Amino acid sequence: MTRTIVIANQKGGIGKSTAAANLGRALSEKGHRVLLIDLDPQGGVSASLGVNSFEVKRSTYSLLMYPDISMARVLRPVANLMALAPASIDLSNAEVMLTTQADGPLRLRKALDRNRIPFDFIIIDTPPTLGLLTVNGMVAADELLVPVQPHFLAMRGVRSLLDTMDRLRQTMMNRDLQLMGLFATMHRPDSQISQEAIAEMREVFGEKMFSTVIEYDEMIAEAPVAGESLLDYAPDHPAAHAFRSLAEEILNHG
Numbered sequence: 001m002t003r004t005i006v007i008a009n010q011k012g013g014i015g016k017s018t019a020a021a022n023l024g025r026a027l028s029e030k031g032h033r034v035l036l037i038d039l040d041p042q043g044g045v046s047a048s049l050g051v052n053s054f055e056v057k058r059s060t061y062s063l064l065m066y067p068d069i070s071m072a073r074v075l076r077p078v079a080n081l082m083a084l085a086p087a088s089i090d091l092s093n094a095e096v097m098l099t100t101q102a103d104g105p106l107r108l109r110k111a112l113d114r115n116r117i118p119f120d121f122i123i124i125d126t127p128p129t130l131g132l133l134t135v136n137g138m139v140a141a142d143e144l145l146v147p148v149q150p151h152f153l154a155m156r157g158v159r160s161l162l163d164t165m166d167r168l169r170q171t172m173m174n175r176d177l178q179l180m181g182l183f184a185t186m187h188r189p190d191s192q193i194s195q196e197a198i199a200e201m202r203e204v205f206g207e208k209m210f211s212t213v214i215e216y217d218e219m220i221a222e223a224p225v226a227g228e229s230l231l232d233y234a235p236d237h238p239a240a241h242a243f244r245s246l247a248e249e250i251l252n253h254g
């Protein structure tokens with residue numbers, strides 16, 4: 001059984017794409033076959049694995065816009081056991097064009113249904129909006145994973161994200177979508193606000209909140225510059241281990 005996980009939070013710059021790349025890598029290190037799908041026109045996860053969205057010919061744009069394209073033509077290997085469906089910058093046009101299509105929100109789901117390639121995990125990275133690209137990710141997935149940067153008012157954004165999930169369930173767009181959980185990213189252990197926000201998240205979300213916390217760490221921002229996941233760039237760095245432990249929690253959760 002493939003587990004399809006969408007990573008979403010409409011706040012930008014909080015570590016979504018970083019989580020997609022490194023969780024994907026942590027799972028593939030453990031022997032699972034992973035497909036990363038980049039639905040962000042900014043191509044965060046593609047760039048962090050050394051793929052330039054400006055140069056990509058076949059991308060998730062093709063998957064959304066051309067019903068007949070085969071997934072195999074879009075995928076490229078990015079690590080052992082890990083493939084990427086990269087983003088291209090024209091993806092933002094897809095968002096506009098799909099709004100006039102009745103099946104606009106369903107395009108990614110249809111593309112995945114048409115192409116049953118054997119992966120253990122499909123991880124979908126989304127842009128920092130609740131627009132049609134993110135909705136495509138949420139319609140195609142079974143599980144929603146929400147990174148949250150712990151600070152004042154962080155919970156507000158999470159609420160509207162969860163409302164969107166409820167709406168997709170109620171309108172039957174994706175009845176099966178479940179909240180897998182939330183985890184804190186860019187945590188600053190020396191910040192009182194950061195600590196308090198995590199405590200609040202634990203109180204509100206209980207067991208839906210992962211134990212693993214990803215701290216703010218410059219090394220995490222260095223790896224993408226080298227076009228590598230952190231797990232390849234600095235395999236023994238504590239932050240690399242943090243992503244492995246997050247992956248472990250996800251495996252235990254399944």
Ligand SMILES: Nc1ncnc2c1ncn2[C@@H]1O[C@H](COP(=O)(O)OP(=O)(O)O)[C@@H](O)[C@H]1O
Pocket residue numbers: 011012013014015016017018019044128185186187214215216217218219220221222224
């Ligand atoms: N825990 C972290 N500590 C330090 N820098 C981080 C961390 N997570 C991500 N970054 C950096 O912050 C920037 C935004 O992260 P990114 O994953 O692209 O966020 P998003 O996808 O939510 O917009 C990137 O430059 C990334 O390398």
Ligand SMILES: [Mg+2]
Pocket residue numbers: 016017018040044045125126127
């Ligand atoms: Mg991103």
